[in-house]
Amino acid sequence: MPMDWIYGLAGGLLIGLAAAVFLLANGRIMGASGIIGGLVDGTGRSNAAERLAFLGGLVGVPMVIALLMGFVPDGAVTANPLLLGAAGLLVGVGTRLANGCTSGHGVCGISRLSLRGIVATCFYIAAGGLTVVLFRHVLGVI
Amino acid sequence: MRTLFAAISGGLFGTGLMLSGMTDTRKVQGWLDVFGNWDPTLAFVMGGAILPMAVAWALTRDRSPLLGGSFPAAPDPRLGHNLVVGSVLFGMGWGLVGLCPGPAMASLSYGGPSVWIFTLAMLGGMLLAPGVRTRLDVMASAA
Numbered sequence A: 001m002p003m004d005w006i007y008g009l010a011g012g013l014l015i016g017l018a019a020a021v022f023l024l025a026n027g028r029i030m031g032a033s034g035i036i037g038g039l040v041d042g043t044g045r046s047n048a049a050e051r052l053a054f055l056g057g058l059v060g061v062p063m064v065i066a067l068l069m070g071f072v073p074d075g076a077v078t079a080n081p082l083l084l085g086a087a088g089l090l091v092g093v094g095t096r097l098a099n100g101c102t103s104g105h106g107v108c109g110i111s112r113l114s115l116r117g118i119v120a121t122c123f124y125i126a127a128g129g130l131t132v133v134l135f136r137h138v139l140g141v142i
Numbered sequence B: 001m002r003t004l005f006a007a008i009s010g011g012l013f014g015t016g017l018m019l020s021g022m023t024d025t026r027k028v029q030g031w032l033d034v035f036g037n038w039d040p041t042l043a044f045v046m047g048g049a050i051l052p053m054a055v056a057w058a059l060t061r062d063r064s065p066l067l068g069g070s071f072p073a074a075p076d077p078r079l080g081h082n083l084v085v086g087s088v089l090f091g092m093g094w095g096l097v098g099l100c101p102g103p104a105m106a107s108l109s110y111g112g113p114s115v116w117i118f119t120l121a122m123l124g125g126m127l128l129a130p131g132v133r134t135r136l137d138v139m140a141s142a143a
Helices: A004-026 A032-040 A045-069 A081-098 A102-110 A115-138 B002-020 B025-032 B041-059 B081-097 B101-106 B113-142
Strands: none
Touching: A004 A102, A004 B002, A004 B041, A032 A045, A032 A081, A032 A102, A032 B101, A032 B113, A045 B002, A045 B101, A081 A115, A081 B081, A081 B101, A081 B113, A102 A115, A102 B041, A102 B101, A115 B025, A115 B081, B002 B041, B002 B101, B025 B041, B025 B081, B081 B113, B101 B113
16 A cells, blocks of 8 residues: 555654654663563563553553554464464564564664674575465475 | 663653554565665664664763773674574565564554464574584585
């Protein structure tokens, strides 16, 4: 749709604002995988309250918006449990190995010209692109 | 106060993800699908997010965080095998379904059971990651 980029830009500015608040107020890098992962493997126990509060906002505010606007799942996400399980595992292992995902390496890393953030972003976009090409255009499963 | 600002940041993040269309897996896979009907939205989201953050990083100079403590150290210049292998694995999973950690959490309440299955598997992957890291380090030092 022609208006999509405006929503994309506006939403992107909000994402950047969120990361700026977390950095300037709490002194922390807003990386979704790091915030979740530290709770999962126990490395973030010392600031668990801050992590849980962030996740509470991240899950809760969209929930309220979805309720107010009457969102219903539109079936965009695949229902194939094998694909979902494999993708989830890959994302979980990969983001923790790489120490970051789209928010940490992409938004927070690139904006401070971190070489690690830039390299990570190049690799995950390239890997994602090749995966979509292979599974969509060659194998036809997604 | 730290938890309040963390919750505000999380709420803004979730709202931004929702508004930008990044919780719609079709748009994410559409961005990655350069040989199909390519969707440029993600580039606008990334660009929009990087702008305020670049300003924020500039503001950290010679200051300390509002709520105390210190700002993150300068980025580590070393790349390493874990960064590359991890990013490739992450990218594969991202492409397969079109979800990454932030949008998965933001759409937990309205994305249906698929998002829950993905998220549970992701948490499992995060539990396995330290073991995988140890093995990769052993392999890398042997190579």
